[in-house]
Amino acid sequence: MTVKIRVENLSKIFGRNPKAVLKKLEIGITKEEILKKTGNAVGVNNVSFEVNEGEIFVVMGLSGSGKSTLIRCLNLLNKPTAGKIFFEGEDIVKYNKKQLRELRQNKIAMVFQHFGLFSHRTVEDNAAYGLEVKGVEKEERLRIAREILETVGLAGWGKKMPHQLSGGMQQRVGLARALANNPDILLMDEPFSALDPLIRREMQLELLDIQDTVQKTIVFITHDVNEAFKIGDRVAVMKNGEIVQIGTPEEILSNPANEYIEDFIKDIDRSKVKQAKHVMFKPSPLILHKDGLKFAAKEMETQGISSIFVVDRGRKLQGIITIDDTIKAIKKGEKLEDIIQQDFFTIDTETYIQDLLPMAIETKFPIAVVNDTNKLEGIIVRASVLSGLV
Amino acid sequence: MDRVGPSRSCRKGKSRTLEKHIDENEVILVEVELISTSYNMNAFPDFFKLEIGKYVDYFVKYLVHNFSDFFDVLKQGILWAVINIELTLQWLPWWLAIFIVFLLGWKINKLSSGIVYSVMLVCIGSFGLWELMMSTLAIVLTSVVISLLIGIPIGILMAYRDKLETIMKPILDGMQTMPSFVYLIPAVIIFRMGKVPGVFATTIYAIAPAIRLTNLAIRGVSKETIEAARSFGASPWQILLKVELPQALPTIMAGVNQTTMMAMSMVVIASMIGAKGLGSEVLIAINRIDIARGTEAGLAIVFVAIIIDRLTQGIAERFKLPE
Numbered sequence: 069m070t071v072k073i074r075v076e077n078l079s080k081i082f083g084r085n086p087k088a089v090l091k092k093l094e095i096g097i098t099k100e101e102i103l104k105k106t107g108n109a110v111g112v113n114n115v116s117f118e119v120n121e122g123e124i125f126v127v128m129g130l131s132g133s134g135k136s137t138l139i140r141c142l143n144l145l146n147k148p149t150a151g152k153i154f155f156e157g158e159d160i161v162k163y164n165k166k167q168l169r170e171l172r173q174n175k176i177a178m179v180f181q182h183f184g185l186f187s188h189r190t191v192e193d194n195a196a197y198g199l200e201v202k203g204v205e206k207e208e209r210l211r212i213a214r215e216i217l218e219t220v221g222l223a224g225w226g227k228k229m230p231h232q233l234s235g236g237m238q239q240r241v242g243l244a245r246a247l248a249n250n251p252d253i254l255l256m257d258e259p260f261s262a263l264d265p266l267i268r269r270e271m272q273l274e275l276l277d278i279q280d281t282v283q284k285t286i287v288f289i290t291h292d293v294n295e296a297f298k299i300g301d302r303v304a305v306m307k308n309g310e311i312v313q314i315g316t317p318e319e320i321l322s323n324p325a326n327e328y329i330e331d332f333i334k335d336i337d338r339s340k341v342k343q344a345k346h347v348m349f350k351p352s353p354l355i356l357h358k359d360g361l362k363f364a365a366k367e368m369e370t371q372g373i374s375s376i377f378v379v380d381r382g383r384k385l386q387g388i389i390t391i392d393d394t395i396k397a398i399k400k401g402e403k404l405e406d407i408i409q410q411d412f413f414t415i416d417t418e419t420y421i422q423d424l425l426p427m428a429i430e431t432k433f434p435i436a437v438v439n440d441t442n443k444l445e446g447i448i449v450r451a452s453v454l455s456g457l458v
Numbered sequence: 459m460d461r462v463g464p465s466r467s468c469r470k471g472k473s474r475t476l477e478k479h480i481d482e483n484e485v486i487l488v489e490v491e492l493i494s495t496s497y498n499m500n501a502f503p504d505f506f507k508l509e510i511g512k513y514v515d516y517f518v519k520y521l522v523h524n525f526s527d528f529f530d531v532l533k534q535g536i537l538w539a540v541i542n543i544e545l546t547l548q549w550l551p552w553w554l555a556i557f558i559v560f561l562l563g564w565k566i567n568k569l570s571s572g573i574v575y576s577v578m579l580v581c582i583g584s585f586g587l588w589e590l591m592m593s594t595l596a597i598v599l600t601s602v603v604i605s606l607l608i609g610i611p612i613g614i615l616m617a618y619r620d621k622l623e624t625i626m627k628p629i630l631d632g633m634q635t636m637p638s639f640v641y642l643i644p645a646v647i648i649f650r651m652g653k654v655p656g657v658f659a660t661t662i663y664a665i666a667p668a669i670r671l672t673n674l675a676i677r678g679v680s681k682e683t684i685e686a687a688r689s690f691g692a693s694p695w696q697i698l699l700k701v702e703l704p705q706a707l708p709t710i711m712a713g714v715n716q717t718t719m720m721a722m723s724m725v726v727i728a729s730m731i732g733a734k735g736l737g738s739e740v741l742i743a744i745n746r747i748d749i750a751r752g753t754e755a756g757l758a759i760v761f762v763a764i765i766i767d768r769l770t771q772g773i774a775e776r777f778k779l780p781e
Contacts, residue, residue, distance in 0.1 A: 143689055
């Protein structure tokens with residue numbers, strides 16, 4: 069994984085004489101005191117992080133936590149007061165106007181909370197805006213715009229005006245406008261916050277679908293924990309202009325850095341964040357096909373379990389046998405093949421606990437977690453499903 | 459003058475009749491005198507005089523004296539524009555002009571509007587004021603064009619620079635509150651009598667809404683929309699021409715409407731300095747106390763104003779952006 073954006077000690081202070089305020093911050097005067105004394109608002113305070121290529125990096129925080137200020141620093145809509153932003157190894161804070169325009173035209177695009185569409189232009193002219201700024205010929209840019217509109221599910225809407233579209237569709241236009249430039253980085257500033265919950269969920273899934281095909285590096289801002297954990301590969305939690313914790317959703321859930329984060333994640337539906345791989349335990353005990361029934365019976369007895377998975381040498385899953393069947397078979401002189409069963413559930417490692425719940429209720433065997441070559445990765449019993457929910 | 463007369467006569471009357479009987483009228487007269495004497499005691503000191511008027515006078519004279527060549531060129535330019543516009547308007551056959559207005563009214567507003575405007579024009583023609591109307595229109599058009607050419611860029615600059623806005627706002631307020639007659643004086647001094655000072659005074663009077671509404675319009679463009687344009691690497695010019703001005707157009711058009719209406723009202727006054735048109739008819743009617751002539755000219759002005767207002771408003775309405 070290569071690092072796409074590296075932010076070092078970034079600060080943004082609004083108002084007069086920000087450099088002097090920066091010094092005050094360094095000696096430990098708080099944001100509130102500064103606002104009272106000098107009237108300067110501290111948007112972002114000494115923030116450092118990295119964004120990897122192709123990941124969705126979510127910045128989450130309540131309103132006023134500085135997340136929108138932070139994302140606007142990344143394309144220099146806000147000029148940082150201090151700090152460096154490396155994009156592919158170059159510090160873009162030092163860019164002059166021309167370099168900056170080129171960066172914005174080619175490498176980095178943004179989607180806005182209230183869409184920021186041009187109400188005097190048609191949908192396709194909106195989508196083609198970035199290309200128009202770049203100086204792409206009219207026919208060419210409209211062709212690309214129509215193509216992108218199709219990708220975001222707006223084929224045939226190109227000649228309409230933005231106000232004729234619903235909120236969700238308008239944000240699709242916003243997304244298309246950003247994608248049309250084929251940028252490396254997509255900045256999304258609370259793109260779904262203005263949409264109603266149903267549409268929001270739909271758009272989240274769609275964004276993940278689109279991301280599967282376009283594979284952009286995305287910086288995504290939200291105030292909604294569930295949204296953050298749903299779409300984020302990694303999440304940074306912001307408070308008072310500082311980053312409190314960075315990690316994968318699971319890391320943050322299982323290791324909250326402090327009370328603030330604990331508070332934040334209290335309401336989160338863990339079944340939608342935790343996956344099979346987070347709650348499964350190591351696939352043991354197991355028996356190999358050649359081990360024979362007696363060994364299996366002994367293994368189950370010593371472990372105190374009522375069933376056991378059978379695998380081959382490559383740990384490929386073959387089936388499951390129960391203790392009752394095994395004892396009967398030993399008495400009758402049957403072989404392992406005769407009693408091996410297949411009516412258990414198999415899932416992959418990325419299955420959410422939410423989807424596991426009905427299986428856990430129904431099954432009488434443990435649930436087998438396998439990878440795409442049917443290799444057994446882990447085992448989930450009912451108790452581990454429950455443990456994943458707290 | 460009226461007040462001084464009786465108060466003086468009452469002074470004599472008072473001494474004569476004070477001990478005899480005092481009727482109601484005289485009580486009032488005494489009160490008037492008391493007020494006027496107390497007023498004199500509290501009068502603003504004579505020695506403190508700020509003669510702004512004089513300085514403005516010096517300034518205008520200085521301008522005339524030192525920049526007469528520039529003003530001559532300006533005068534020739536404005537005159538050329540007014541005369542050519544007027545010639546074009548006069549060249550139009552009356553029926554064609556009425557038909558054009560009918561079409562505009564129909565297309566911009568509705569059929570009935572077109573018919574009403576045509577009837578109004580026919581009325582003006584039947585009053586025998588057709589040519590004067592065209593003269594008035596020529597001055598209005600020239601003034602409006604000049605107002606917009608100067609006003610819109612100033613408005614844009616104002617929207618970009620907060621300081622300029624702070625300076626311009628009170629000036630614009632002043633320009634709009636100042637009695638419009640006042641503008642006639644420098645206009646006459648600089649350009650003497652005729653159409654050109656008429657255009658000059660009208661422009662000064664009518665430019666304020668063009669500036670004000672352009673400023674308001676540009677400032678009113680959604681911040682996020684501008685941010686979006688910037689985030690795609692648009693240059694300041696691209697943002698102005700392709701985002702801000704189109705977004706601001708509806709409000710700017712409202713400014714055009716207001717400017718036109720103010721120009722129309724000023725043109726009537728400008729007739730006092732020899733800008734021939736419908737206004738001069740009113741002026742003549744006042745001088746001769748000719749009710750018939752005054753009524754017709756007044757009606758003609760109202761009709762022209764209504765037509766211009768409705769048409770420009772209709773156009774402004776067309777430019778309105780849906781939310």
